[in-house]
Amino acid sequence: xxxxxxxxxxxxxxxxxxxxxxxxxxxxxxxxxxxxxxxxxxxxxxxxxxxxxxxxxxxxxxxxxxxxxxxxxxxxxxxxxxxxxxxxxxxxxxxxxxxxxxxxxxxxxxxxxxxxxxxxxxxxxxxxxxxxxxxxxxxxxxxxxxxxxxxxxxxxxxxxxxxxxxxxxxxxxxxxxxxxxxxxxxxxxxxxxxxxxxxxxxxxxxxxxxxxxxxxxxxxxxxxxxxxxxxxxxxxxxxx
Amino acid sequence: xxxxxxxxxxxxxxxxxxxxxxxxxxxxxxxxxxxxxxxxxxxxxxxxxxxxxxxxxxxxxxxxxxxxxxxxxxxxxxxxxxxxxxxxxxxxxxxxxxxxxxxxxxxxxxxxxxxxxxxxxxxxxxxxxxxxxxxxxxxxxxxxxxxxxxxxxxxxxxxxxxxxxxxxxxxxxxxxxx
Ligand SMILES: [Fe+3]
Numbered sequence: 001x002x003x004x005x006x007x008x009x010x011x012x013x014x015x016x017x018x019x020x021x022x023x024x025x026x027x028x029x030x031x032x033x034x035x036x037x038x039x040x041x042x043x044x045x046x047x048x049x050x051x052x053x054x055x056x057x058x059x060x061x062x063x064x065x066x067x068x069x070x071x072x073x074x075x076x077x078x079x080x081x082x083x084x085x086x087x088x089x090x091x092x093x094x095x096x097x098x099x100x101x102x103x104x105x106x107x108x109x110x111x112x113x114x115x116x117x118x119x120x121x122x123x124x125x126x127x128x129x130x131x132x133x134x135x136x137x138x139x140x141x142x143x144x145x146x147x148x149x150x151x152x153x154x155x156x157x158x159x160x161x162x163x164x165x166x167x168x169x170x171x172x173x174x175x176x177x178x179x180x181x182x183x184x185x186x187x188x189x190x191x192x193x194x195x196x197x198x199x200x201x202x203x204x205x206x207x208x209x210x211x212x213x214x215x216x217x218x219x220x221x222x223x224x225x226x227x228x229x230x231x232x233x234x235x236x237x238x239x240x
Numbered sequence: 241x242x243x244x245x246x247x248x249x250x251x252x253x254x255x256x257x258x259x260x261x262x263x264x265x266x267x268x269x270x271x272x273x274x275x276x277x278x279x280x281x282x283x284x285x286x287x288x289x290x291x292x293x294x295x296x297x298x299x300x301x302x303x304x305x306x307x308x309x310x311x312x313x314x315x316x317x318x319x320x321x322x323x324x325x326x327x328x329x330x331x332x333x334x335x336x337x338x339x340x341x342x343x344x345x346x347x348x349x350x351x352x353x354x355x356x357x358x359x360x361x362x363x364x365x366x367x368x369x370x371x372x373x374x375x376x377x378x379x380x381x382x383x384x385x386x387x388x389x390x391x392x393x394x395x396x397x398x399x400x401x402x403x404x405x406x407x408x409x410x411x412x413x414x415x416x417x418x
Contacts, residue, residue, distance in 0.1 A: 002312075005418075012256045014355040021259075023353030026291035027402045030409045033417035034379055040339040041346040042359060042418045046304050046316035082252045095267030103263040121267040157261060159268065165304045166418040170350055170357060172258040189355050190256040198255055220255045 002043030003225045005166055006082055010223070012198070014189035021185040022146050042166045048091050058124035060096075060136035068118035070099025070137030072213040075173070075201065078130045079160060081224025086130030093159040094134055096120045101140030101154075110142050135213065141180055153180035153187065162222035173218050174200045257357070260350040262298045269300070269320045276303060276317035276331035283395030284362065285328035288321050288349065291403030295325025299351035301400075303329055306343070310335035328394075333364065342369035342376070349400060359416040362398045363388045379414050386413045 016028035036042065056062050061072060075094075079087045097103045097120060100112040104119045118137065126132050139154045155172040162168060174187065181187055181196075190196045198221075207215025260268075272278075284303075288296040299321040306312045315334070319327040334343045345362040363370055365388050370376055376384055389396035404412030 009254045012254045014256060014258070016355055016358075018355060021353070021355070023259075024355060025353075026294075027296070027351060027353035029358065029412055029415050030291075030403055031383075031412050031414075033415050034375075036359070036375060036378075036416040036418045038339070039341065039346075039375065039416075039418065040337040041304060041306065041312050041341070041344065041361075042416075044304065044312040047313050048316060080252065082254060084252050093268060095264060097263075103266065105263045105266040107265070108263055119266070157258075157264065157267075159260075165346055165348065166359070168302075168348060168357065169255060169257055170260050171255055172261075186258060186355070189258075195253065195256050198253065199258070221252050223254060224252075 002038075002040050002164065004038050005043065005164055005223045006226045009082055012190070012192065012195040014191070018185065018189040021189055043164045045161060045163050045167075046165065048161070053123060053125055058122055058134050060118065060120060060122045060134065062135070063119055064117040066117040068098065068115050068137050070115075070118075072135070073138050074133065074135055074207050074209060074213045074215040075156065075218060076131060076133040076204075076207050076215065077201075077218040077220060079126050079132060079220045079222065080130050081163065081167070081222050083224045083227055085224060087162065087222065088126055088128045088130055090126040090130070090132075091123065091161055092126060092132040093123045094121070094136075094156050096136065096139040096156040097142055099137045099140050101142035112140070112142070138175065141178075146185060151180050151183070153178040153184050158220065160220060160222060163224065167223040169220070169222055171220075172199060175216070176200055176203060257355060259352055259355050260300060260357075262352040264300060265298075265320055265322055269318065273318035274327070274329050276305070276315050276329050278330070280330045280332040282331050282333050283328060284331060284345065284389065284398065285326065285394055285396075286398040286400060287325045288327065288351070288400045288402065289325065291405065293405060295321075296351055296402065297321055297323050297325050299325070299349055301327040302348040302350070303331075303345050305331065305345040306334035306337050308332055308335045310337050312337060336369060340372070340374055342367050342373040347400070349402070351402070354402070358402070359418050360400065360413050361387050361416070362396075364396070365389055365391060375416075382410060383414050386411070
């Protein structure tokens with residue numbers, strides 16, 4: 001039987017019904033969610049058949065013949081669970097706009113240049129300390145049609161799996177000091193200021209590489225096992 | 241021990257979720273993502289719709305299911321709903337898991353406008369174990385049908401309605417708080 005996850009702490013997540021972000025209006029459930037207690041399927045992590053991941057997958061500046069425009073940055077951090085346990089071997093997927101704020105997706109109609117040397121897709125596995133590391137360029141802010149003068153603060157999208165399907169997380173990493181924060185309903189959908197701050201990376205001199213790239217550190221915390229319940233339920237048992 | 245753990249958890253607050261956004265299509269879908277089992281004899285498909293009944297062309301559907309022996313973990317799929325709100329997976333029928341549940345597929349729905357993804361499930365229409373399934377038992381009678389696939393000539397169809405229509409919203413898919 002799979003290990004139950006902690007059910008507390010999820011108040012950090014935004015409400016799905018957040019009118020300032022207009023697209024939520026017709027896309028949030030109105031009826032109450034049905035509680036699902038200790039379901040084996042959702043408490044299991046998928047073994048992802050992603051194939052081998054090469055070094056170029058984590059270096060978004062090295063995926064083309066030329067060098068992309070923009071500020072070269074290193075983004076690194078630790079993936080751990082709510083109990084503080086580092087999560088090794090975790091698939092981390094990232095995607096982002098280029099330095100001009102344009103996505104390499106045909107549907108992005110923003111009138112900013114594409115960069116033939118930048119796609120903006122990366123993935124890696126965390127190492128034995130739960131650390132991920134990407135080399136990329138700082139994405140630009142971009143406009144959208146949510147409201148008058150709507151601009152998204154610069155961000156990198158992150159996808160993580162954790163130790164259970166129920167620990168899955170898709171989120172966005174922001175850059176410190178962005179003046180667009182107060183005007184962005186996606187970021188402001190996280191209403192607790194402390195929780196919002198947890199989506200903002202910190203400039204990090206240790207991650208900075210001399211003469212080459214500035215560094216940002218951003219740790220990610222996913223739902224983890226409810227150790228308290230686990231220990232009570234299985235006294236003397238070494239684990240699953 | 242329990243107290244110490246509670247403290248640790250206060251020290252490790254979770255990273256909040258954010259929407260997948262409209263532009264993930266160049267990044268997350270991968271070849272073979274919709275093929276959970278190559279040459280699988282089961283096709284599971286459907287359309288994701290919003291509260292107005294419009295197809296949602298920028299959702300990402302992920303599936304985790306047991307293998308025919310009821311073992312979970314190895315069978316995972318991912319399918320974008322671009323461009324018409326439709327998804328389709330090639331797979332096999334799962335066996336029953338060890339927690340007493342009838343055979344099912346676990347679904348995750350991500351989309352622009354969804355600040356936190358949604359969990360739902362697909363059950364099989366011809367499955368006697370559905371009557372004993374502890375999850376279906378918790379779902380109000382008149383909403384259970386939203387979790388049970390409908391056979392059609394393409395396989396099994398499960399349409400996902402993110403938000404119901406009208407006052408009662410009775411056609412809204414049942415989503416789970418896991
Ligand atoms: Fe974005």
